[in-house]
């Protein structure tokens with residue numbers, strides 16, 4: 726099976742992951758702020774920052790509004806990109822060459838690991854192995870975010886995986902799927918299909934649970950449009966409310982729905 730950790734062109738753009746930062750600042754605030762015990766030294770790791778460390782630096786700024794001392798580590802498979810990023814390093818921000826075997830010191834547990842836009846190629850069957858590998862660096866209850874976004878960050882979809890607490894803690898729970906759009910491309914649920922995390926992208930077909938999810942979302946969207954909700958933000962909000970009536974675990978938080986986020990957090994996790 727082809728490996729998933731391959732160097733790619735490294736394309737990135739400023740603001741691409743800003744919506745993810747905003748979501749995490751709002752809903753993972755305790756995780757970002759915690760400073761008790763090992764959390765005092767717990768880092769945010771951005772795996773595969775690309776040809777410029779823009780998204781790492783933007784996240785560092787957003788998260789440090791909550792935790793000014795937060796240490797941030799950008800990791801990149803491409804040695805030249807890791808070297809060039811040294812120009813942006815400072816006392817709390819480092820850039821290191823490395824892969825999924827993260828180049829962290831023993832006194833640097835992770836609170837949050839982000840791996841966005843790097844599993845674009847390779848065998849989808851290997852994704853769980855990558856999730857398990859990256860989860861090992863997290864403190865109990867730490868979070869792994871893995872997914873994709875389009876070039877500008879207009880559309881994004883990601884797995885939220887939580888490291889458990891206690892027995893079996895090293896295994897990641899697929900806690901939720903997160904979707905976001907800024908509406909600049911309009912809205913229809915299928916907008917997200919091409920930006921699904923690697924292991925789900927080819928599985929939106931009959932018989933697959935992710936197909937059932939999108940069928941329910943599309944039906945709710947069609948119904949919203951029939952009722953006159955055609956303006957994209959309006960259609961999005963109504964469709965999300967309709968989806969929440971059809972699928973257990975879809976969040977109806979007003980901020981999420983007004984800002985273009987759907988969070989699906991079924992009891993027991995996303996089991997596929």
Ligand SMILES: C[S@@+](CC[C@H](N)C(=O)[O-])C[C@H]1O[C@@H](n2cnc3c(N)ncnc32)[C@H](O)[C@@H]1O
Nearest residue numbers: 730732733735737773774775802824825842843
């Ligand atoms: C498309 S860029 C994404 C940049 C940024 N994360 C973003 O979302 O805009 C992907 C980068 O990930 C790097 N990469 C791929 N696999 C990796 C791995 N296992 N560990 C670290 N970096 C990796 C590639 O070399 C490339 O520079």
